[in-house]
Amino acid sequence: MLDPSAPAIAANRFGLGARPGDLASIGADGRDWLRAQLKGPPPQLAGAQLRPSAQILAEGLKIRRESAEAKRSAGGAAPSPAVEKLGQYLRPIYTGEVIARVQEATSTERPFVERLTQFWSNHFAVSIDKQFIAGLAGAFEREAIRPHVLGRFTDMLLAAESHPAMLFYLDNHLSVGPHSAAAVRGERRSAPRRLGINENLAREIMELHTLGVGGGYTQADVTSFAEVLTGWSIGLDRGRFAGGATGEFVFRDELHEPGSKLVLNTRYADTGLGQGEAVLRDLARQQATAHFIATKLVRHFVADEPPGGAVARVAGAFTASEGDLPTVYRALIEAQDAWVRPLSKFKTPADYIVSAYRGLSLPVEAGKGPLVPFELLGQRTWSPGSPAGWPDRSADWDGASALMQRIEWADAVGARLGSRRDAAQLAPQLLGANLSEATHSAVTRAASAGQALTLLLAAPEFMRR
Amino acid sequence: MARMQRRDFLSLGALAAGGFITSRVAFGAPGGQQKRLVVVIMRGALDGLAVVPPYADPDYAQLRRELALRAPGAPGGALPLNGFFGLHPALAFMQQCYGARELIVLHAVATSYRERSHFDGQDVLESGSVRPHASQSGWLNRALAQLPARGSGELGVALGQNVPLVMRGPAGVGSWTPSKMPAPEEDTLARITDLYAHDPLLSVRLADALQADAIAAADAAAMPDAMTAAASAATDPKPARAYGMRYAEITRAAAGFLRQEDGPKVAVFDTTGWDTHANEGGAEGQLGGRLAALDAGLATLRQELGTAWAHTAVLLVTEFGRTAAVNGTRGTDHGTGAAAFLLGGAVAGGRVVADWPGLAARALYQQRDLAPTLDLRCVFKGILEEHLGVPARALEESVFPESAAARPLRGLVRS
Numbered sequence: 088m089l090d091p092s093a094p095a096i097a098a099n100r101f102g103l104g105a106r107p108g109d110l111a112s113i114g115a116d117g118r119d120w121l122r123a124q125l126k127g128p129p130p131q132l133a134g135a136q137l138r139p140s141a142q143i144l145a146e147g148l149k150i151r152r153e154s155a156e157a158k159r160s161a162g163g164a165a166p167s168p169a170v171e172k173l174g175q176y177l178r179p180i181y182t183g184e185v186i187a188r189v190q191e192a193t194s195t196e197r198p199f200v201e202r203l204t205q206f207w208s209n210h211f212a213v214s215i216d217k218q219f220i221a222g223l224a225g226a227f228e229r230e231a232i233r234p235h236v237l238g239r240f241t242d243m244l245l246a247a248e249s250h251p252a253m254l255f256y257l258d259n260h261l262s263v264g265p266h267s268a269a270a271v272r273g274e275r276r277s278a279p280r281r282l283g284i285n286e287n288l289a290r291e292i293m294e295l296h297t298l299g300v301g302g303g304y305t306q307a308d309v310t311s312f313a314e315v316l317t318g319w320s321i322g323l324d325r326g327r328f329a330g331g332a333t334g335e336f337v338f339r340d341e342l343h344e345p346g347s348k349l350v351l352n353t354r355y356a357d358t359g360l361g362q363g364e365a366v367l368r369d370l371a372r373q374q375a376t377a378h379f380i381a382t383k384l385v386r387h388f389v390a391d392e393p394p395g396g397a398v399a400r401v402a403g404a405f406t407a408s409e410g411d412l413p414t415v416y417r418a419l420i421e422a423q424d425a426w427v428r429p430l431s432k433f434k435t436p437a438d439y440i441v442s443a444y445r446g447l448s449l450p451v452e453a454g455k456g457p458l459v460p461f462e463l464l465g466q467r468t469w470s471p472g473s474p475a476g477w478p479d480r481s482a483d484w485d486g487a488s489a490l491m492q493r494i495e496w497a498d499a500v501g502a503r504l505g506s507r508r509d510a511a512q513l514a515p516q517l518l519g520a521n522l523s524e525a526t527h528s529a530v531t532r533a534a535s536a537g538q539a540l541t542l543l544l545a546a547p548e549f550m551r552r
Numbered sequence: 553m554a555r556m557q558r559r560d561f562l563s564l565g566a567l568a569a570g571g572f573i574t575s576r577v578a579f580g581a582p583g584g585q586q587k588r589l590v591v592v593i594m595r596g597a598l599d600g601l602a603v604v605p606p607y608a609d610p611d612y613a614q615l616r617r618e619l620a621l622r623a624p625g626a627p628g629g630a631l632p633l634n635g636f637f638g639l640h641p642a643l644a645f646m647q648q649c650y651g652a653r654e655l656i657v658l659h660a661v662a663t664s665y666r667e668r669s670h671f672d673g674q675d676v677l678e679s680g681s682v683r684p685h686a687s688q689s690g691w692l693n694r695a696l697a698q699l700p701a702r703g704s705g706e707l708g709v710a711l712g713q714n715v716p717l718v719m720r721g722p723a724g725v726g727s728w729t730p731s732k733m734p735a736p737e738e739d740t741l742a743r744i745t746d747l748y749a750h751d752p753l754l755s756v757r758l759a760d761a762l763q764a765d766a767i768a769a770a771d772a773a774a775m776p777d778a779m780t781a782a783a784s785a786a787t788d789p790k791p792a793r794a795y796g797m798r799y800a801e802i803t804r805a806a807a808g809f810l811r812q813e814d815g816p817k818v819a820v821f822d823t824t825g826w827d828t829h830a831n832e833g834g835a836e837g838q839l840g841g842r843l844a845a846l847d848a849g850l851a852t853l854r855q856e857l858g859t860a861w862a863h864t865a866v867l868l869v870t871e872f873g874r875t876a877a878v879n880g881t882r883g884t885d886h887g888t889g890a891a892a893f894l895l896g897g898a899v900a901g902g903r904v905v906a907d908w909p910g911l912a913a914r915a916l917y918q919q920r921d922l923a924p925t926l927d928l929r930c931v932f933k934g935i936l937e938e939h940l941g942v943p944a945r946a947l948e949e950s951v952f953p954e955s956a957a958a959r960p961l962r963g964l965v966r967s
Contacts (some may be wrong), residue, residue: 178861206771216824216825238802258830258881258883262880262881263880282880283881283882284879284880285830285879285883286879286886287829287884287885290885290886294669300667300671306668306918309668375597437691463732465714472595472824473595473671473824473827475671482688482714482720485754486710486713486714486727487726487757488710488713488714488761489711489713489714490754490758490761491758491765492729494736494744495736498734498737499733514802525746525750526747529743529746529747533743538740541740541744542743542744542747545747547746547747547754548752
């Protein structure tokens with residue numbers, strides 16, 4: 088028998104929150120509605136303000152260089168004009184990218200795919216607390232994540248790890264093999280600067296993107312993999328590392344550590360760029376990777392403590408389909424645990440805001456306006472602060488102060504909209520069978536239309552999904 | 553004004569609805585009751601060899617190459633500590649504390665964790681367990697749970713929207729950040745309190761939030777500056793200024809809580825940006841800028857605490873250290889042995905506590921990292937026992953299980 092809450096669960100837990108009318112059109116079995124969204128090419132964002140990452144990076148590098156030169160010629164007295172000028176250049180790019188993303192999330196007819204996009208973007212997290220990433224995070228998501236969200240995990244992995252934003256974020260573009268041509272040349276100089284590897288990207292690929300911590304790799308594997316990845320870099324038009332198309336991925340043979348390497352007990356012949364690609368393909372095929380990805384997906388869609396049975400089934404689908412993501416998603420939809428009440432997932436601030444935008448048909452305006460709630464509620468877009476991405480458990484988000492700020496924001500939204508929305512009419516349309524008697528009663532008995540909206544947004548069943 | 557309204561709402565009594573008590577019960581005030589502790593988690597693995605350079609170690613300059621700090625007195629040199637170790641030149645306030653015998657520098661410290669994942673390392677640091685993900689609660693919370701109950705008021709507060717693992721657990725703790733939005737009407741809050749009456753999580757969180765706001769409201773005078781500054785910085789992604797602003801705001805708020813006689817005894821907050829894999833900088837640069845912001849934040853804390861500083865200890869810890877040698881990108885990778893700091897008027901300071909293993913190749917942990925010689929749990933236990941009065945037996949049994957080998961390090965605070 089179908090649970091009467093199935094449409095609301097499909098829209099709110101798998102999607103990004105119901106809009107008025109959604110629950111009626113989803114039909115009795117939310118599973119069909121979700122499966123239908125997996126058909127067809129994944130939605131791509133478009134707009135004049137959304138430029139290719141290579142362009143953004145090339146122009147940004149030029150601004151940084153010119154500001155640095157200006158500073159040098161001015162005797163270095165000014166307070167860091169390079170950082171300031173670059174910030175002025177990057178800020179509107181960031182703003183435009185966030186607005187495009189929020190517009191897509193609030194208006195899409197395929198919210199399950201958009202949630203999955205956000206999941207993967209967070210899995211392969213870059214963070215704007217590294218200055219350049221403010222300009223690149225949106226392009227990274229558009230170029231490395233969106234095209235593959237309904238494709239194969241391996242392709243997304245290769246696209247993400249070779250994207251300039253990731254190489255820059257995890258410092259790989261400057262990592263140099265100690266026996267590479269560039270290092271050997273450097274040592275012959277009269278005043279050599281030591282060149283060597285940086286193991287940041289290699290470690291995080293294994294720990295955060297594929298095998299997971301405890302996934303069976305050692306420090307020796309990390310070091311060896313870092314050597315494999317030397318040469319994965321970004322094209323520059325001048326300087327010591329000039330070469331390649333500016334701002335685009337380039338494999339620099341002269342930085343690459345020569346020779347075969349041993350990673351996870353497999354020996355990889357030195358095929359240059361191919362060596363790193365081969366290791367990534369093998370990492371994607373590991374059992375540990377299937378288990379790690381499945382655990383994260385089930386945690387996101389089912390419960391903070393992922394039920395073992397659901398994890399095993401999703402991991403099995405990952406392995407059997409060789410990482411075919413729609414197959415993996417269908418296994419997730421089939422997980423019985425995802426369709427039970429009470430609602431187990433406390434919304435992240437971003438989930439909360441987007442679901443309010445959708446539920447109340449709030450317009451996403453131009454300017455900085457749409458960025459503000461994410462900052463106020465503690466989840467500035469693309470700023471998880473670490474390559475692990477945003478955490479995905481209730482305890483990470485349900486602090487007392489966090490709750491109060493949500494309530495304050497809900498109050499401001501209610502005050503702004505007032506009688507332009509009817510909370511009593513919206514409540515069953517947004518929450519379906521999850522609407523509690525207490526919330527229904529609070530909303531209908533509110534002292535004003537604005538307060539009724541605030542109470543709807545503050546309701547326990549609107550705080551969760 | 554909005555804030556005062558919320559406090560009024562409190563005193564009117566959300567008692568029936570939320571089940572929490574608003575009247576303050578006076579407690580006797582023997583010395584221990586005055587004690588205050590601030591724990592600062594430095595996420596990302598702070599480079600101890602850069603912050604506390606052992607400039608006199610014969611292997612230091614060679615390992616650190618262009619990142620090496622010079623001896624005190626040289627241009628851009630370290631600030632002097634004890635003739636062997638120096639302090640990063642950005643840490644002027646901390647060095648002043650050292651001179652006033654209010655700072656202990658701890659070096660070559662580590663948790664029991666020996667891998668190199670930030671996230672597991674932080675989990676062990678905060679949970680106080682011997683392995684990652686063994687506990688859903690933090691050692692500081694479990695320690696608070698051992699202190700004598702008092703009539704009302706949480707004993708701990710997290711400065712941030714959410715509570716970090718070190719403060720999660722059985723003892724009720726508040727979390728607080730200065731809000732940039734006006735507070736809702738009393739009537740709306742009362743209705744939400746009703747709406748949450750049967751929700752075990754949200755009812756407790758809301759009650760905690762209202763209580764924290766009430767305490768902060770009593771301290772409202774100091775807040776507007778920080779709030780305005782923070783609001784104007786809200787959409788500004790410039791890192792260095794953002795760090796400085798955030799530390800000033802947070803330390804001021806922390807002081808506001810801690811200087812209240814019946815307010816929280818323990819405050820905790822996070823700092824980030826210490827994961828310096830590339831272009832770390834030496835005397836100046838990326839790390840130096842962040843250290844300067846932190847140092848200024850600590851100076852603000854001392855100033856705002858006023859006379860309460862004399863009873864306060866501030867502990868700064870990180871999940872692990874970084875490689876002894878500079879890497880190929882003028883930074884350092886994940887390592888093992890780290891530095892930690894304990895400062896405040898209650899600290900028996902003016903010394904470096906380090907069983908220095910040296911930086912010779914054979915002395916390094918796995919030929920790459922500073923070898924740890926002091927278990928951080930010894931430090932935590934010593935502080936909890938002598939500063940907060942947590943019973944020794946509870947420290948062994950519930951606060952730090954499986955830690956018998958880590959004996960409390962005593963004498964860190966003035967008795």
